[in-house]
Amino acid sequence: MVKTIRVPEEYHRWLASHKRDDETMGETLRRLTHTPPPAEPIISDKQATETRDAIEKLRKSDRNRLTRVAERFWS
Known part of the structure; x- marks a missing residue:
């Protein structure tokens, strides 16, 4: 299931600037926050x-x- 979250425009720009070409925004968030994917125990x-x-x-x-x-x- 996909959820939408609201973030300030400046945060979205900052996140997008750190996003790699081969990853989704969710993957970028996980990488930057150092958290495992939800399916990973x-x-x-x-x-x-x-x-x-x-x-x-x-x-x-x-x-x-x-x-x-x-x-x-x-x-």
Whole structure:
């Protein structure tokens, strides 16, 4: 899907002046902002799984710590 964005005329001229002959304006924006194309994953599936696992481990640790504090407080 293609989206249209409004930019000031001077910005459009600046962007167009940096556009290479073989690229679209979107590709120029990605190149100048150093971002990957949307279809390109930022991290691998393995890294995503490891990250999710680490977050869950931290959440469990926090819940356990809060439970221990609450038990001491209410005892």
